Amino acid sequence: MALDRKIAYINLSTGEIRKGDIPLEWRKKFIGGRGLDAYLLYTNNPPGIDAFDPENRVLISAGIVVGALASASARTHIMSKSPLTNFLGSANMGGWFAPEMRWAGFDHLVISGKAEKPVYLWIHNGEIEIRDAKNIWGENIYDTQTILRQELNDNEIQTLCIGPAGENLVRFANVMTGRKNAGGRTGMGAVLGSKNLKAVVCRGTMDIKIKYPEEALKYNEELINQIISSKVSQTMQRWGTMFIYGTTNSTGLVRTRNFQLNQLVGGSDIECENLDKVSIGLDGCFGCQVHCRHRYVIKDGPYAGTYAQGPEYTSQGAFGAEVGCNNMNTILVGNHLVNSYGLDTLETGSMMAWAMELYEKGILTDRDTDGLRLEWGDDEAVLELIKKIATREGIGDILADGPLRAAKKIGKGSETYLVHVKGMSNLHSDERPTPSLALGIATASRGSDHLRSRPAIDLYNLPVQVLEKVYRQPDGYDGPLTSGYTKYEGKPRIVLWQELCYMAVDCTGMCKYHTVFLSPNHPNFPEFAKMIYYNTGLEFTPKEIWDIANRCYTIERLFNIREGLTRKDDWLVDRYFDEPTKRGLPVAYNKKMDRKKFKAMIDEYYSLHKWDNDGVPTPELLKDLDIADLYPEESRQERKGK
Amino acid sequence: MKIKKVMEGARDGEIRCLACFTRFRPKRGVDRAACPSCGVQWRISWPYPKTARLQGPVWETYPKPGEPIAKK
Numbered sequence: 001m002a003l004d005r006k007i008a009y010i011n012l013s014t015g016e017i018r019k020g021d022i023p024l025e026w027r028k029k030f031i032g033g034r035g036l037d038a039y040l041l042y043t044n045n046p047p048g049i050d051a052f053d054p055e056n057r058v059l060i061s062a063g064i065v066v067g068a069l070a071s072a073s074a075r076t077h078i079m080s081k082s083p084l085t086n087f088l089g090s091a092n093m094g095g096w097f098a099p100e101m102r103w104a105g106f107d108h109l110v111i112s113g114k115a116e117k118p119v120y121l122w123i124h125n126g127e128i129e130i131r132d133a134k135n136i137w138g139e140n141i142y143d144t145q146t147i148l149r150q151e152l153n154d155n156e157i158q159t160l161c162i163g164p165a166g167e168n169l170v171r172f173a174n175v176m177t178g179r180k181n182a183g184g185r186t187g188m189g190a191v192l193g194s195k196n197l198k199a200v201v202c203r204g205t206m207d208i209k210i211k212y213p214e215e216a217l218k219y220n221e222e223l224i225n226q227i228i229s230s231k232v233s234q235t236m237q238r239w240g241t242m243f244i245y246g247t248t249n250s251t252g253l254v255r256t257r258n259f260q261l262n263q264l265v266g267g268s269d270i271e272c273e274n275l276d277k278v279s280i281g282l283d284g285c286f287g288c289q290v291h292c293r294h295r296y297v298i299k300d301g302p303y304a305g306t307y308a309q310g311p312e313y314t315s316q317g318a319f320g321a322e323v324g325c326n327n328m329n330t331i332l333v334g335n336h337l338v339n340s341y342g343l344d345t346l347e348t349g350s351m352m353a354w355a356m357e358l359y360e361k362g363i364l365t366d367r368d369t370d371g372l373r374l375e376w377g378d379d380e381a382v383l384e385l386i387k388k389i390a391t392r393e394g395i396g397d398i399l400a401d402g403p404l405r406a407a408k409k410i411g412k413g414s415e416t417y418l419v420h421v422k423g424m425s426n427l428h429s430d431e432r433p434t435p436s437l438a439l440g441i442a443t444a445s446r447g448s449d450h451l452r453s454r455p456a457i458d459l460y461n462l463p464v465q466v467l468e469k470v471y472r473q474p475d476g477y478d479g480p481l482t483s484g485y486t487k488y489e490g491k492p493r494i495v496l497w498q499e500l501c502y503m504a505v506d507c508t509g510m511c512k513y514h515t516v517f518l519s520p521n522h523p524n525f526p527e528f529a530k531m532i533y534y535n536t537g538l539e540f541t542p543k544e545i546w547d548i549a550n551r552c553y554t555i556e557r558l559f560n561i562r563e564g565l566t567r568k569d570d571w572l573v574d575r576y577f578d579e580p581t582k583r584g585l586p587v588a589y590n591k592k593m594d595r596k597k598f599k600a601m602i603d604e605y606y607s608l609h610k611w612d613n614d615g616v617p618t619p620e621l622l623k624d625l626d627i628a629d630l631y632p633e634e635s636r637q638e639r640k641g642k
Numbered sequence: 643m644k645i646k647k648v649m650e651g652a653r654d655g656e657i658r659c660l661a662c663f664t665r666f667r668p669k670r671g672v673d674r675a676a677c678p679s680c681g682v683q684w685r686i687s688w689p690y691p692k693t694a695r696l697q698g699p700v701w702e703t704y705p706k707p708g709e710p711i712a713k714k
């Protein structure tokens with residue numbers, strides 16, 4: 001049946017592999033995927049250890065309906081302590097790996113220890129082997145997968161792997177699968193690198209028995225129609241997530257020149273419509289009808305003829321607006337380079353833009369950069385710097401350590417120019433005119449992040465009636481909701497709602513674009529309940545799913561609290577409050593965040609969450625969620641003593 | 643299994659002006675249109691024949707920083 005997949009505990013130091021059933025009680029409390037990973041990380045990781053300590057666990061999982069009869073049920077989740085932020089590390093990627101892992105018999109891997117020499121895991125029909133990775137260590141993402149296909153003599157295998165960036169312990173290295181599916185943010189690739197774990201390879205033919213196959217099939221059809229009939233899905237089918245730039249750059253909501261500006265004026269070359277010149281069609285993840293990623297061949301320059309996939313909105317920012325380049329080719333090549341090295345595109349772009357501002361201000365000079373002129377809009381410098389970061393060469397070695405460590409090494413007031421939260425750089429969007437989005441990045445559980453709590457539909461200025469339909473359910477919220485993305489009132493609720501919606505979808509293993517992320521009409525709690533029921537037979541009401549998501553999100557919060565997070569970490573850098581925006585339409589022009597109002601938002605957000613004034617979940621909340629044992633009174637007192 | 647291929651219904655061909663948030667329908671297939679309410683000019687693209695998308699502004703006519711927008 002759908003719930004018979006196993007959990008495996010793998011110790012790379014000793015070679016011990018222990019397999020077991022996933023207790024039904026865990027399913028009822030955490031569902032699976034990211035939610036259950038949060039519980040497993042919290043209960044298995046020793047508190048306060050270094051992210052590169054062999055005892056730091058890394059979890060790899062598939063959500064509860066992955067590979068089953070559910071649209072875009074394709075996502076792999078990876079979780080660990082982050083070497084970038086020292087808080088929660090969490091990444092989610094599409095592709096075909098997670099379904100294959102389930103067909104090979106496993107839902108969750110809990111990996112500890114460090115192998116003596118590079119290894120990979122070979123998982124096939126209930127078996128797990130630790131194998132020598134000497135043939136693939138040092139190889140890029142694409143070649144690693146090709147060599148493994150040859151070595152295992154099977155073109156159907158699916159591989160999750162790290163590239164040179166992960167091996168070099170770049171603190172924002174990704175894990176990857178396929179040509180572009182990236183488990184990005186928080187440096188999960190570096191954690192694998194620190195364990196000498198190059199790859200996990202899966203191949204399985206173990207059927208997942210659907211509980212109610214006919215109903216599941218029929219319901220999936222309904223769900224697909226719901227998703228496909230939205231304008232946002234249809235636009236993504238043509239141009240992927242790069243379509244978002246049309247709205248954000250036109251308005252003045254794009255971080256440009258490392259936050260000095262909020263719009264790339266005349267930046268028309270990097271608009272998604274221009275992908276038509278290089279695209280040879282679109283590709284998609286398992287079970288998805290949207291197919292949002294372009295397959296393309298680079299046309300110009302030294303990389304002409306190279307085949308790659310993507311790029312996403314984040315790369316458009318990273319190698320376009322943020323670094324002042326209005327050149328589609330730079331985005332296409334930059335996207336190819338970060339994917340082949342296994343680097344986080346967003347963090348790479350942000351680190352480069354920061355370095356460029358430091359160079360502009362004379363804090364970095366040609367001596368620091370080995371003569372590389374880090375000037376805005378210099379396409380070649382951008383591409384060269386990507387390589388330097390991945391290989392930790394020269395200035396790249398410093399940038400590879402992420403914002404806070406790099407600023408410490410460079411000194412000279414360089415930290416003033418960082419745009420980060422909890423030590424992770426912000427997306428290339430400018431949230432100064434948008435308090436709800438600003439609150440989302442300030443409080444997200446994995447550091448500055450647009451995929452864990454962003455109420456993106458707030459940007460549509462939807463009528464209150466539409467907001468009410470989405471944001472009042474499933475718990476009957478009756479507080480304020482406001483239309484208008486420049487407002488502060490009523491926004492904490494929508495951030496909280498999105499947090500729990502994204503947590504729930506990550507427990508199922510469906511794609512975020514198939515829930516209320518870019519469209520208010522996409523599936524959420526009621527749909528998740530039905531989909532889980534038809535596939536697995538597990539019965540939840542929408543409110544019960546909400547409560548489970550809340551439980552899992554609270555555990556993520558507890559993990560961060562245990563690692564030393566305080567209220568001051570849920571905050572934005574001073575630039576948000578002190579530097580007004582200089583470009584854009586009137587709605588986005590001359591905007592900065594108001595400290596007092598933002599503090600009040602955080603207060604309201606904590607109170608809605610039932611967290612105390614320091615952002616710690618209250619004993620009452622933990623009792624309600626039946627996880628009081630995870631944060632006993634002694635821990636609370638110990639924290640107060642500190 | 644029947645999947646709807648293009649958006650159907652009242653919102654066909656509609657876009658929303660980013661300056662004043664008025665929804666309007668440019669003529670099918672055009673690549674430029676001015677918002678009927680505030681006059682800001684937009685470049686339009688068509689992911690599907692019936693689906694319009696706001697590609698970006700006509701930069702030459704884009705409001706200067708701080709210049710107010712006249713909404714009718």
Ligand code: SF4
Nearest residue numbers: 072284285288292511
């Ligand atoms: S919408 Fe895109 S990222 Fe999501 S499952 Fe489909 S192809 Fe993958």
Ligand SMILES: [Zn+2]
Nearest residue numbers: 659662677680
């Ligand atoms: Zn208008």
